[in-house]
Amino acid sequence: MTIPAAAAPRTLYDKIWDAHVVERQDDGTCLLYIDRHLVHEVTSPQAFEGLRMTGRKVRAPERTIAVPDHNVPTTLDRQTGIENPESRIQVDALDKNAREFGVHYYPVNDVRQGIVHIVGPEQGWTLPGMTVVCGDSHTATHGAFGALAHGIGTSEVEHVLATQTLIQGKSKNMKVEITGRIAPGVTAKDIVLRIIAETGTAGGTGHVIEYCGEAIRNLSMEGRMTICNMAIEGGARAGLIAPDETTFNYVKGRAHAPKGAQWDAATAWWKTLFSDEGAHFDKVLTIRGEDIAPTVTWGTSPEDALPITANVPAPESFTGGKIDAARRSLDYMALTAGTPLTDIAIDAVFIGSCTNGRIEDLRAAAEVLSGRKLANGVRGMVVPGSGLVRAMAEEEGLDVIFKNAGFEWRLAGCSMCLGMNPDQLAPGERCAATSNRNFEGRQGYKGRTHLMSPAMAAAAGVAGHLVDIREFAKEPA
Amino acid sequence: MDKFTTLTGSAAPMPLVNIDTDMIIPKQFLKTIKRSGLGVNLFDELRYDREGNEIPDFVLNQPAYRDAEILIAGDNFGCGSSREHAPWALLDFGIRCVISTSFADIFFNNCFKNGILPVTLPQEAVDALMEDAGNGSNARMTVDLQAQTVTSPDGKVYAFEVDAFRKHCLLNGLDDIGLTMEKAASIDTFEDQMAQARPWV
Numbered sequence: 001m002t003i004p005a006a007a008a009p010r011t012l013y014d015k016i017w018d019a020h021v022v023e024r025q026d027d028g029t030c031l032l033y034i035d036r037h038l039v040h041e042v043t044s045p046q047a048f049e050g051l052r053m054t055g056r057k058v059r060a061p062e063r064t065i066a067v068p069d070h071n072v073p074t075t076l077d078r079q080t081g082i083e084n085p086e087s088r089i090q091v092d093a094l095d096k097n098a099r100e101f102g103v104h105y106y107p108v109n110d111v112r113q114g115i116v117h118i119v120g121p122e123q124g125w126t127l128p129g130m131t132v133v134c135g136d137s138h139t140a141t142h143g144a145f146g147a148l149a150h151g152i153g154t155s156e157v158e159h160v161l162a163t164q165t166l167i168q169g170k171s172k173n174m175k176v177e178i179t180g181r182i183a184p185g186v187t188a189k190d191i192v193l194r195i196i197a198e199t200g201t202a203g204g205t206g207h208v209i210e211y212c213g214e215a216i217r218n219l220s221m222e223g224r225m226t227i228c229n230m231a232i233e234g235g236a237r238a239g240l241i242a243p244d245e246t247t248f249n250y251v252k253g254r255a256h257a258p259k260g261a262q263w264d265a266a267t268a269w270w271k272t273l274f275s276d277e278g279a280h281f282d283k284v285l286t287i288r289g290e291d292i293a294p295t296v297t298w299g300t301s302p303e304d305a306l307p308i309t310a311n312v313p314a315p316e317s318f319t320g321g322k323i324d325a326a327r328r329s330l331d332y333m334a335l336t337a338g339t340p341l342t343d344i345a346i347d348a349v350f351i352g353s354c355t356n357g358r359i360e361d362l363r364a365a366a367e368v369l370s371g372r373k374l375a376n377g378v379r380g381m382v383v384p385g386s387g388l389v390r391a392m393a394e395e396e397g398l399d400v401i402f403k404n405a406g407f408e409w410r411l412a413g414c415s416m417c418l419g420m421n422p423d424q425l426a427p428g429e430r431c432a433a434t435s436n437r438n439f440e441g442r443q444g445y446k447g448r449t450h451l452m453s454p455a456m457a458a459a460a461g462v463a464g465h466l467v468d469i470r471e472f473a474k475e476p477a
Numbered sequence: 478m479d480k481f482t483t484l485t486g487s488a489a490p491m492p493l494v495n496i497d498t499d500m501i502i503p504k505q506f507l508k509t510i511k512r513s514g515l516g517v518n519l520f521d522e523l524r525y526d527r528e529g530n531e532i533p534d535f536v537l538n539q540p541a542y543r544d545a546e547i548l549i550a551g552d553n554f555g556c557g558s559s560r561e562h563a564p565w566a567l568l569d570f571g572i573r574c575v576i577s578t579s580f581a582d583i584f585f586n587n588c589f590k591n592g593i594l595p596v597t598l599p600q601e602a603v604d605a606l607m608e609d610a611g612n613g614s615n616a617r618m619t620v621d622l623q624a625q626t627v628t629s630p631d632g633k634v635y636a637f638e639v640d641a642f643r644k645h646c647l648l649n650g651l652d653d654i655g656l657t658m659e660k661a662a663s664i665d666t667f668e669d670q671m672a673q674a675r676p677w678v
Contacts, residue, residue: 019675022660022663022667023663025642029642031663031664033664033667042507042508043560043561045510046510046511046561049510050654054654070507071508084508086508086509087508089508127677129675130678135561137557137558137559139559150583151559151583152583152586153583154512155561155590155591155653156586159653159657162657163664164664164668165660167653171582202495202556202581205553205582235581237583266677269675301495321492321494325493325494328493418499420504420505420507427527439557440499440500441500441503
């Protein structure tokens with residue numbers, strides 16, 4: 001028996017996709033409508049320049065939101081201007097373009113400025129069921145709201161600016177289910193690192209991942225954003241989590257969220273946004289929440305993640321091209337196979353980024369740091385994800401805890417996640433980082449990055465080496 | 478965008494897996510507001526030492542591969558960030574085709590917008606071409622987009638798949654934006670319908 005097309009069960013991804021198709025070509029390629037376009041200074045100058053050269057305008061400036069984040073200094077003196085001339089030119093170009101083309105804009109000195117993927121949700125621009133794009137791979141973050149969100153290149157930024165659409169082929173559906181409950185000390189970051197360790201960095205290529213299961217359901221919006229943020233590190237175009245009461249409670253009352261009768265209409269539709277019983281997934285991965293330990297990376301790819309109780313692996317334990325890659329990673333990271341991960345001494349701690357720069361992340365780190373200090377010789381930096389996160393943290397007194405522990409308390413930006421501004425690791429410096437990529441040179445030339453949760457990074461700073469937060473938490477401050 | 482029809486040239490072997498966009502073009506070169514001029518910094522941290530001297534071992538510094546137009550790469554080439562500076566740098570260097578077993582989605586997409594053809598082939602084929610590429614500048618390969626084939630130096634032919642629409646655009650050097658602008662009426666209609674169905678958006 002053939003099921004009529006209208007009744008065929010659909011995934012969450014299918015539903016959002018279907019609601020945004022403007023035109024479908026015979027070969028299946030679609031013209032997809034884009035509800036929100038987030039813009040930052042690094043990947044947009046050439047796109048705006050393209051518009052100018054062709055005499056085109058921004059089709060929907062009211063759906064376009066610009067904020068500088070990658071290049072901005074995070075030091076308190078940034079009101080006095082940006083020292084690096086190239087960075088200054090990019091930030092100035094965004095300022096000029098945002099004003100000239102009339103898009104929504106949060107300039108450097110606006111308290112609402114911050115990392116584009118933190119600002120969007122915070123201001124209520126990101127809503128369930130939307131299509132959201134940005135010239136940045138971590139656009140996947142917004143999938144936490146049940147929005148189809150992914151990174152695009154600069155040519156596509158220009159395409160969206162000019163037409164408010166994208167030419168897209170549909171991805172496949174992948175389901176990642178985390179069953180049961182996670183143990184104390186285990187966070188969203190540990191869940192997503194574990195997922196990437198299982199799938200590899202290419203495991204999600206060509207797919208949109210829907211994260212589901214009890215352990216995902218129990219996460220706050222902050223935690224869900226951490227999970228979806230790193231969907232791209234598993235190769236997936238986007239990550240999705242079906243919206244629920246947690247989502248609605250987060251969205252309600254935000255500056256650009258619907259209000260009154262529109263709120264009721266919106267939530268009525270949002271409640272239909274879930275994968276139907278029997279919907280087809282091309283790939284499925286299931287992990288027991290109870291089996292997930294605090295997880296850290298040892299190498300130079302996010303897939304190089306292991307429980308903190310493990311040892312640095314031997315390259316020979318891998319197969320194919322990964323053997324040489326692991327050998328290269330160990331050399332770059334200056335690690336020896338067989339070393340317990342908890343023996344790895346660190347020089348720096350970075351707490352921030354679109355992965356872990358939200359208020360909940362700062363609270364988790366501050367809880368560990370309360371009454372404690374960074375180990376001798378370890379430097380620490382806390383970079384809130386937005387000016388509003390910073391303000392909220394200060395209201396809660398978290399800044400005092402960080403400063404007392406010896407951390408620098410910075411202004412909002414992407415900062416040392418990718419070191420486009422002066423916040424960088426020195427060659428050979430080893431960092432416990434809450435960001436998303438441990439690639440060679442990512443945080444600074446020859447810098448060495450270990451990815452982990454905010455609590456684990458804070459604890460590593462105190463101990464001077466990587467530690468198991470479950471053991472660390474037992475020690476009195 | 479330049480058309481891509483056929484390309485015959487030498488190929489540089491880069492067997493490393495998971496070559497990410499930070500390796501292809503490190504962050505310090507993303508501060509440009511232009512698309513051109515990035516070729517000199519392609520693979521910068523693999524290619525030069527801290528003083529800016531060439532590292533002789535690096536493949537593109539070897540005499541045989543300085544003019545390579547094809548790159549044969551390990552699995553999952555182009556993973557990481559969405560920076561289009563990666564294909565811009567490849568193109569500016571002179572690379573018009575990358576062959577691998579797999580590519581990261583955004584990088585793959587970005588290539589087509591810049592007249593670069595990413596070719597996905599099975600492991601055995603990539604292994605064989607990698608070995609061919611190792612033979613230096615005389616080992617010339619031919620990539621034919623119309624026929625969807627890669628021909629190795631010894632005449633072995635490998636067929637590859639490519640999306641029909643992308644092939645059409647690449648063969649003709651078409652500007653996506655121009656094509657979509659012709660559909661403005663459909664976009665208008667969609668926006669009108671959406672204003673009714675989802676007025677809060």
